[in-house]
Amino acid sequence: MNWTTLLSGLRAERRAVGAFNAILIEHAEAIVAGAERSGLPVILQISQNAVRYHGSLAPFALACLRLAEDAAVPVLVHLDHVEDEDLIREGLDLGIRSVMFDAAKLSYAENVERTRAVVERCHAGGALVEAELGEVGGKDGAHAPGVRTDPAEAAAFVAATGVDSLAVAVGSSHAMADRSAVLDEALIAALAKSVPVPLVLHGSSGVPDDGLRGAVGAGIVKVNVGTRLNQVLTEAVRAVLDERELLTDPRRYLAPGRDAVRDEVARLLTVLANADSRSVAARP
Secondary structure, X not given: OOHHHHHHHHHHHOOOEEEEEOOOHHHHHHHHHHHHHHOOOEEEEEEHHHHHHHOOOHHHHHHHHHHHHHOOOOEEEEEEEEOOHHHHHHHHHHOOOEEEEOOXXXXXXXXXXXXXXXXXXXXXXXXXXXXXXXXXXXXXXXXOOOOOOOHHHHHHHHHHHOOOEEEEOOOOEOOOOOOOOOOOHHHHHHHHHHOOOOEEEOXXXXXXXXXXXXXXXXXXXXXXXXXXXHHHHHHHHHHHHHHOOOOOOHHHHHHHHHHXXXXXXXXXXHHHHOOOOOOHHHOO
């Protein structure tokens, strides 16, 4: 699967692909199963925080790569929010071909310099690179409340770095417990006109379905989801344990959690693939 072509096609059609963060092997299995159930491609993401949880990248990443290889639909394994460039090198050596380098906490000039170097290295290894510009809340990085990505600066950043996709700050926030975020669709549309590469929405767990549809109609092409999967998994596990207080076999409570995540992935992928392209913001 040529993911550059796939993402370009989605961009032209005002549709999007879901990118879901996996922490446990159950997450990864559910993400692939949900994609297979929907019949749609998916991006399976491993964040630097998830690597820190496991203690190393290779065991979990290799498992995810094997799941992707055996899947009945296209699955791209992607390193998410990586600040450690050594981790990117390790991922490339393992066979990962998509990374998100996060230098958004640095000054604009430093972000450009370091991102450009990562792009050169990754492109030489056949990997795509996503970067971030603006501030996205929840991580004190590129999506902090009230901060937005400037279209002109975004266009200059992409030209200077050569990134393949760009995460932008348009009103979402990481780790939201509810789905109440309101996105700036007019800004998304302006960014889509200014930036020649696919736009990425982080913090999407806090955005309701209608907000996701509007964002995709305005120009978002990749939608990252993490917290929502954890909520669904935890709710299912908690329901089982509440009913069976003496249960100790993790397979008995993790399997329902995995199934719940699978169903939510399939549902969200379908929402994103059928977003209403007639959004006001998307009209010429």
